[in-house]
Amino acid sequence: MSSPKQALAxxxxxxxxxxxxxxxxxxxxxxxxxxxxxxxxWRSRLYRWDMKASPYAFIAPFFIVFxxxxxxxxxxxxxxxxxxxxxxxxxxxxxxxxKNYENLLSSDFFWNALWNTFTIGVxxxxxxxxMAIGMAHLLNYKLRGSTVWRVxxxxxxxxxxxxxxxxxxxxxxxxxxxINWLLDFVGIDPVNWRESDWGSQFAVSSxxxxxxxxxxxxxxxxxxxxxxxxxxxxAAIDGANRxxxxxxxxxxxxxxxxxxxVVVSTIGAxxxxxxxxxxxGVSGSKGGSEHQYQTLGLYMYDQGWxxxxxxxASAIAWSMFLILLIVAVIQLLISRRLRKSQ
Amino acid sequence: MRTSTRGSRRLMALAxxxxxxxxxxxxxxxxxxxxxxxxxxGNGGGGKTTLTIGTFxxxxxxxxxxxxxxMKSHPDISIKENxxxxxxxxxxxxxxxxxxxxxxxxxxxxxxxxxxxxxxxxADKFVDLGKEVDKSQWLDWKNTQATTKDGKLIGLGxxxxxxxxxxxxxxxxxxxxxxxxxxxxxxxxxxxGKYVDLGKKYMKKAPSGTKFVDSASSVYNAALGGxxxxxxxxxxxxxxxxxxxxxxxxxxxxxxxTSDMSAKLKQFDKPWDQGYANGTFATVACPAWMIGYIQExxxxxxxxxxxxxxxxxxxxxxxxxxxxxTASKHQKEAVxxxxxxxxxxxxxxxxxxxASFPSTPSAYGSLKPAAATQEYFSGAPITQIFSDxxxxxxxxxxxxxxxxIGTAITDVGILQVEQKGKSPAQGWDAATAEIKDVLGQ
Numbered sequence: 001m002s003s004p005k006q007a008l009a010x011x012x013x014x015x016x017x018x019x020x021x022x023x024x025x026x027x028x029x030x031x032x033x034x035x036x037x038x039x040x041x042w043r044s045r046l047y048r049w050d051m052k053a054s055p056y057a058f059i060a061p062f063f064i065v066f067x068x069x070x071x072x073x074x075x076x077x078x079x080x081x082x083x084x085x086x087x088x089x090x091x092x093x094x095x096x097x098x099k100n101y102e103n104l105l106s107s108d109f110f111w112n113a114l115w116n117t118f119t120i121g122v123x124x125x126x127x128x129x130x131m132a133i134g135m136a137h138l139l140n141y142k143l144r145g146s147t148v149w150r151v152x153x154x155x156x157x158x159x160x161x162x163x164x165x166x167x168x169x170x171x172x173x174x175x176x177x178x179i180n181w182l183l184d185f186v187g188i189d190p191v192n193w194r195e196s197d198w199g200s201q202f203a204v205s206s207x208x209x210x211x212x213x214x215x216x217x218x219x220x221x222x223x224x225x226x227x228x229x230x231x232x233x234x235a236a237i238d239g240a241n242r243x244x245x246x247x248x249x250x251x252x253x254x255x256x257x258x259x260x261x262v263v264v265s266t267i268g269a270x271x272x273x274x275x276x277x278x279x280x281g282v283s284g285s286k287g288g289s290e291h292q293y294q295t296l297g298l299y300m301y302d303q304g305w306x307x308x309x310x311x312x313a314s315a316i317a318w319s320m321f322l323i324l325l326i327v328a329v330i331q332l333l334i335s336r337r338l339r340k341s342q
Numbered sequence: 343m344r345t346s347t348r349g350s351r352r353l354m355a356l357a358x359x360x361x362x363x364x365x366x367x368x369x370x371x372x373x374x375x376x377x378x379x380x381x382x383x384g385n386g387g388g389g390k391t392t393l394t395i396g397t398f399x400x401x402x403x404x405x406x407x408x409x410x411x412x413m414k415s416h417p418d419i420s421i422k423e424n425x426x427x428x429x430x431x432x433x434x435x436x437x438x439x440x441x442x443x444x445x446x447x448x449x450x451x452x453x454x455x456x457x458x459x460x461x462x463x464x465a466d467k468f469v470d471l472g473k474e475v476d477k478s479q480w481l482d483w484k485n486t487q488a489t490t491k492d493g494k495l496i497g498l499g500x501x502x503x504x505x506x507x508x509x510x511x512x513x514x515x516x517x518x519x520x521x522x523x524x525x526x527x528x529x530x531x532x533x534x535g536k537y538v539d540l541g542k543k544y545m546k547k548a549p550s551g552t553k554f555v556d557s558a559s560s561v562y563n564a565a566l567g568g569x570x571x572x573x574x575x576x577x578x579x580x581x582x583x584x585x586x587x588x589x590x591x592x593x594x595x596x597x598x599x600t601s602d603m604s605a606k607l608k609q610f611d612k613p614w615d616q617g618y619a620n621g622t623f624a625t626v627a628c629p630a631w632m633i634g635y636i637q638e639x640x641x642x643x644x645x646x647x648x649x650x651x652x653x654x655x656x657x658x659x660x661x662x663x664x665x666x667x668t669a670s671k672h673q674k675e676a677v678x679x680x681x682x683x684x685x686x687x688x689x690x691x692x693x694x695x696x697a698s699f700p701s702t703p704s705a706y707g708s709l710k711p712a713a714a715t716q717e718y719f720s721g722a723p724i725t726q727i728f729s730d731x732x733x734x735x736x737x738x739x740x741x742x743x744x745x746x747i748g749t750a751i752t753d754v755g756i757l758q759v760e761q762k763g764k765s766p767a768q769g770w771d772a773a774t775a776e777i778k779d780v781l782g783q
Contacts, residue, residue, distance in 0.1 A: 086463075087434055087437050087438070088437055088459055088463040088464065088742070089441075089463055090438070090441045091441065107779070108775070109779060166612065169611075169612055169613075170612055170613075170616075173612070173613040173616070174606065174613065175605065175606070175607070175613060175616075175617070175622065176613070176616060176620065176622075177613075192761055192762075194761075195757070195761040195762055196762075281608055281610075281611040281612070282608055282609065282610045282611055282753075283430070283749050283753045285430070286749070286753055286754060289753060289754050289755075289757035289758045289761065289762065289772070290754075290758060290762065290772070304434075305430070305431075305434040306430055306434075306746060306749075307743075307746050307779075307780050308434070308437075308743075308746075309782060312782075
């Protein structure tokens with residue numbers, strides 16, 4: 001990487017920088033010291049330094065912010081997770097070794113939260129992506145006012161989690177909520193959406209689906225529009241109908257995009273927090289009376305900020321981090337497989 | 343020309359970095375140094391001291407016009423209230439700021455559920471107010487809760503939560519029950535079990551779509567509020583599973599949860615608010631601070647239909663303190679303001695506006711609820727009812743984890759029985775597991 005840049009830098013600096021632009025500068029700069037031998041002048045050194053250092057300066061802001069607000073907390077959390085730390089006594093930490101992790105592995109609440117995170121993740125991500133592809137496909141047709149439709153699709157994503165969830169809480173309310181009212185209309189018994197096991201998970205998932213489907217649809221739409229038209233034309237000549245075109249042209253072409261959205265959605269699902277917390281209302285961090293929709297994020301919040309056990313909460317945070325790493329590796333393997341098979 | 347573009351590029355990069363870092367620093371600083379800015383009072387002016395007061399929920403100071411009044415009599419002070427509505431967000435935030443010694447408000451409110459934790463772990467972060475005030479103004483047990491072992495008073499009592507029963511007279515009438523408040527109080531006097539028995543009677547002829555009570559948890563909290571022994575004993579040991587008080591309150595709550603007399607609502611949830619508006623429950627155990635809430639949520643439709651009767655036992659539910667963190671930059675002024683806000687006269691003003699009940703008995707003689715409140719609750723003598731309750735509330739021993747233990751019992755144990763049809767034994771086991779998790783056992 002560095003060799004072509006240097007190759008570029010050396011001749012350039014010697015050729016025109018020193019004698020060319022500011023005639024007076026060079027002699028003055030070297031006036032008192034020993035005159036620089038040949039092309040290693042002050043200005044050329046500066047130039048070379050510029051070429052080498054400037055890129056780092058440009059990317060530095062991100063890494064400084066990343067270091068201060070991600071890396072340091074991450075490492076500090078790791079340190080905390082090996083200690084007994086109470087929220088009410090942050091300075092009085094005592095070394096606990098792996099006790100917090102052992103505690104987690106033997107805790108039913110942890111495994112329950114892990115399982116919930118997985119099930120809610122699946123029942124929110126899968127329908128969401130399938131619906132998003134379908135919607136993108138429809139939007140890809142020639143439509144009147146297509147921009148309007150696209151903007152409308154993005155509005156749920158622009159809505160705040162809090163506002164959206166509060167509306168859903170009312171819709172799913174057990175007594176007098178609109179969903180139960182509709183169910184009653186078709187003769188189904190009302191469901192206690194917050195306390196039933198699958199009902200609450202379904203309700204939480206529906207909020208996630210509502211918020212993110214449009215967002216994913218727009219990503220798919222962008223990818224679809226990059227698919228060359230002649231692929232569809234030749235498919236049409238071969239006698240493929242719309243549906244066959246969708247299956248045999250669109251989907252294979254979208255493969256990298258689909259993989260991307262799966263990765264992003266999986267990360268989002270693992271970190272799911274705001275929707276279940278607000279859906280639970282007061283003391284929502286328990287995720288229902290039987291923790292039936294308590295995700296890992298909620299469990300961490302409950303341990304750290306409600307119960308005040310920061311050491312254990314940190315251990316949960318690191319477990320989540322490790323789980324995400326494992327998921328990332330699995331996805332990397334799958335994508336490599338896919339690329340080979342293409 | 344190349345050098346000049348290079349130069350400007352470098353300049354731009356520098357500028358970008360500078361902008362970003364200063365932005366960050368400003369972001370960090372913002373929290374802590376608003377002590378000297380002029381916001382809040384509205385009437386601006388240089389050289390003013392701005393006092394910030396951190397609260398959760400409605401304290402009624404702003405509503406009763408106390409801030410304006412104080413600023414008028416102290417032209418060099420302006421007051422700004424920072425409200426965090428959820429206690430479960432407010433308290434952890436306050437804890438971390440106290441320990442960091444930065445970012446706290448000049449006055450911080452402390453909920454009764456957190457007061458023991460504050461007393462036992464944060465005492466050195468608060469100014470000792472014991473020397474500043476005449477302690478005899480407050481109810482003894484209120485002071486005791488905020489006093490450390492070595493006699494330091496870290497918070498001044500604001501309101502307390504003496505308990506009554508608020509009931510819908512119109513629904514009682516339809517169900518063929520007694521509607522007179524004194525006769526009702528007589529019927530359930532001394533025992534929450536009698537109150538539940540009346541509920542069973544109510545359910546036999548209940549107007550359609552209504553239940554007797556909002557939730558089993560509210561009955562639990564009300565009953566527990568009258569018990570001396572709660573989750574901790576006098577020496578600070580956890581005794582929740584052996585506590586006679588907890589057992590009593592639990593049994594009453596189980597009676598409610600298993601006899602279909604509850605609307606199964608969770609307090610302070612949106613659907614609970616709607617329950618008020620739609621009149622889906624006939625009674626609610628109401629601490630004084632809930633009076634204003636009921637008025638607001640039931641709205642015009644509930645006017646004159648509500649009434650208040652004395653609760654089966656004198657009980658306390660809730661109430662807060664305000665303390666001055668040592669991190670406050672204007673300690674002296676803050677102490678003055680805290681003293682003034684919690685003085686009997688001011689507490690009486692808050693009661694008149696918001697019906698938050700004073701923790702200073704000398705105010706009781708002069709208490710006057712707002713005319714609208716009086717009218718709303720069918721002219722019930724609420725001042726009398728709450729004062730009577732307040733005077734006989736027993737001293738309760740609180741502990742550091744009172745709040746999460748209580749939540750585990752109501753939101754896990756009772757809720758499972760009430761809403762998921764589990765047996766009381768299963769509910770108890772679930773609560774036990776939860777509390778063990780809370781206590782790290």
